[in-house]
Amino acid sequence: MTLNPNHIAPRSRKVRVLATLGPASNTLEMITTLFQAGADAFRVNMSHGDQQSKIAVIQAIRSMEERFKRPTTILADLQGPKLRVGKFDGGRVTLEHGSTFVLDHDPTPGNASRVRLPHKEIFAAIEPGARLLLDDGKLVLRVTEHDADRIVTTVEVGGPLSDNKGLNVPDVVIPMAALTEKDRSDLAFAIDQGVDWIALSFVQRPEDLWEARKLIGGKAALLAKIEKPAAIERLEEIVEACDGVMVARGDLGVELPPQSVPPLQKRIVETARRMGRPVVVATQMLESMIQSPSPTRAEVSDVATAIYDGADAIMLSAESAAGQWPVESVAMMNAIGDAVERDPMHGDRIHFTVTRPDPTTADALAEAAKNIADTVSASAIICFTMSGSTARRIARERPAVPILVLTPSTDTARRLGLLWGTHNVNTRDVESFEEMVAKAKRIALRQGIAKAGDRVIVMAGVPFRTPGSTNVLHVVQIVGDELKDYRAPGAQ
Numbered sequence: 001m002t003l004n005p006n007h008i009a010p011r012s013r014k015v016r017v018l019a020t021l022g023p024a025s026n027t028l029e030m031i032t033t034l035f036q037a038g039a040d041a042f043r044v045n046m047s048h049g050d051q052q053s054k055i056a057v058i059q060a061i062r063s064m065e066e067r068f069k070r071p072t073t074i075l076a077d078l079q080g081p082k083l084r085v086g087k088f089d090g091g092r093v094t095l096e097h098g099s100t101f102v103l104d105h106d107p108t109p110g111n112a113s114r115v116r117l118p119h120k121e122i123f124a125a126i127e128p129g130a131r132l133l134l135d136d137g138k139l140v141l142r143v144t145e146h147d148a149d150r151i152v153t154t155v156e157v158g159g160p161l162s163d164n165k166g167l168n169v170p171d172v173v174i175p176m177a178a179l180t181e182k183d184r185s186d187l188a189f190a191i192d193q194g195v196d197w198i199a200l201s202f203v204q205r206p207e208d209l210w211e212a213r214k215l216i217g218g219k220a221a222l223l224a225k226i227e228k229p230a231a232i233e234r235l236e237e238i239v240e241a242c243d244g245v246m247v248a249r250g251d252l253g254v255e256l257p258p259q260s261v262p263p264l265q266k267r268i269v270e271t272a273r274r275m276g277r278p279v280v281v282a283t284q285m286l287e288s289m290i291q292s293p294s295p296t297r298a299e300v301s302d303v304a305t306a307i308y309d310g311a312d313a314i315m316l317s318a319e320s321a322a323g324q325w326p327v328e329s330v331a332m333m334n335a336i337g338d339a340v341e342r343d344p345m346h347g348d349r350i351h352f353t354v355t356r357p358d359p360t361t362a363d364a365l366a367e368a369a370k371n372i373a374d375t376v377s378a379s380a381i382i383c384f385t386m387s388g389s390t391a392r393r394i395a396r397e398r399p400a401v402p403i404l405v406l407t408p409s410t411d412t413a414r415r416l417g418l419l420w421g422t423h424n425v426n427t428r429d430v431e432s433f434e435e436m437v438a439k440a441k442r443i444a445l446r447q448g449i450a451k452a453g454d455r456v457i458v459m460a461g462v463p464f465r466t467p468g469s470t471n472v473l474h475v476v477q478i479v480g481d482e483l484k485d486y487r488a489p490g491a492q
Helices: 029-037 049-069 120-125 181-192 208-216 228-235 237-241 250-257 258-274 297-308 326-342 345-352 361-376 391-395 409-417 433-446
Strands: 016-021 041-045 071-077 092-095 100-104 114-116 131-134 139-146 149-158 159-162 197-200 221-226 245-249 279-282 314-318 380-384 404-408 421-427 455-461 470-479
Touching: 016 409, 029 049, 029 326, 041 237, 041 361, 049 071, 049 181, 071 181, 100 131, 120 409, 131 149, 131 421, 139 245, 149 380, 159 221, 197 314, 197 455, 208 221, 221 228, 221 237, 228 237, 228 258, 228 455, 237 258, 245 250, 250 258, 250 279, 258 279, 297 314, 297 326, 297 345, 314 326, 326 345, 361 391, 361 455, 361 470, 380 433, 391 404, 391 421, 391 455, 391 470, 404 409, 409 421, 433 455, 433 470
Parallel strands: 016 041, 016 314, 041 071, 071 197, 100 114, 197 221, 221 245, 245 279, 279 314, 380 404, 380 455, 404 421
Antiparallel strands: 092 159, 100 149, 131 139, 139 149, 455 470
C-alpha cells in the first residue's frame, strides 16, 4: 500500500473546530496551516468584503481539500437585517442620562436630541416600555411614547454615539424579512460557489427559515443562528425547521442580561442534541487571542464547558479571521478539545442530555450500535449513507468510538463536517453485503480508524442506494490483511 504523503490522520477529538476566515487567514497557505493545526470547517462571513473577494477564498479551501483528500465544510454566514441609526452632525454626539432622545424619519443629520431611524418596521411594532439598545448595548433607551413617525425615549444609560451604530430591539418581535436584498444576492452567490452550509442571522421564528430553504433548493444545509430572545420562545419549532443551529452569543448577550446567556446556551445545545441537529457554540470563545498568543483561563473553561455539554462544533470568529494569532487560536481549540475528551468524566457528562430514539428502525439501530460498541470494545462505528441521516442518528447518541462515514455523495461528506465524532470519506457505493463489509474493513485500516484484531460495527441500508433504508447492523473483526494485493479501481 502506498501512503499519501499529504495524508492527515483522523482527528483524535470528536468535537469539530469551525474557523472564520478573514484578512489574517484567507490565503491558501494560511488555510492549509489552519487545517493542519486542527480546523475541520471554515466560515466565510458575508458581512465583510465583496463577493468577488470570496471566490478566491472558497477556491483555496477546495484546493486544500483536494490536496489532503479530506471533504471540507464551508459555511457561508449571511449578514441578516442589521438595524442601524442614521448619521449625526459632526459624526458623533453624547447622550446624557435622563435626557429625552427621539428617533424619527427625518434624513437631516442628528444631534444629542434626535436622529433618523431608517427602519419603518420598528415604528409599527414598538411599544411603550420597550428598550432600544445602541452600539452593542453600550447605550440603553426606554420608549415612553411613539406614533408612525416618532419614537420618544428616555436615555437610561448614556454615552458617546456615532454615525450608523447598530440598534437592538430585544423586547418586541420586529416583522422584518429574515433575508435582505444583500442576503438574497449573497445566498445565490454562495450556492453558485458550492458552499455546504448557509447560516441565517437574526432568526426570530420558524417562518424566517422558509424563504431561505426555498432559495437554497436542497443545494446546501441551513443553519439557524439563535441570537434573538424571540427565537428562544419558539426554539423547538426553529430547530425542527433547520438542519443545524448556532448559539450566537454575541447579539444574544447584547439583548439579554449576560447572566442569562449560559443557561440559554445549555438549553439550545440540549434541544439541538435531543432533536438530532448539529449545534455550534460561537462568539468570544478565545477573544483575548485576537491580540495575545495565549487565552485566559476563563476562556479555556468556557470552551471546555461547551465540549462537556456535547456541542458538535466550537467556533472562532475574529480570533482566526482578523487576530494576530490565528494559527495559535486554532491549535488552542484543538488542544482544549483533546484534553477535555481525554477526561474520564467526559463520557458521563455529555450523556447528561437524554437523547431518546424515535420509533424507527434506524434510530433503534443507532442506539444499539453505541451500546454494542461499549460492550464488545469496538474501535469504530462505520456507516454507509447517501443522505447523511444515518450518521446524524449515530452522532446523536454520542458513542465513545469514532464514526467513520462512507458516502458516494461529495455534498453529504462535506456537510457532515460539522457533525460530532465523524470522519467522512467520499467513496463509491457498494452493490452487495459482502462488498460492504470488505470495503468497511479496508477503509478503516487505510484511514487509521482501526487495526488488525479490532472489532468494528457496520451499519447500512438494504437494498443499497436507497436513502433512508438503514436496517443492517453487523459486527466484524479486522484480520489485518484486507489491503494485501488489493488495488482500488479508481476510488476507495
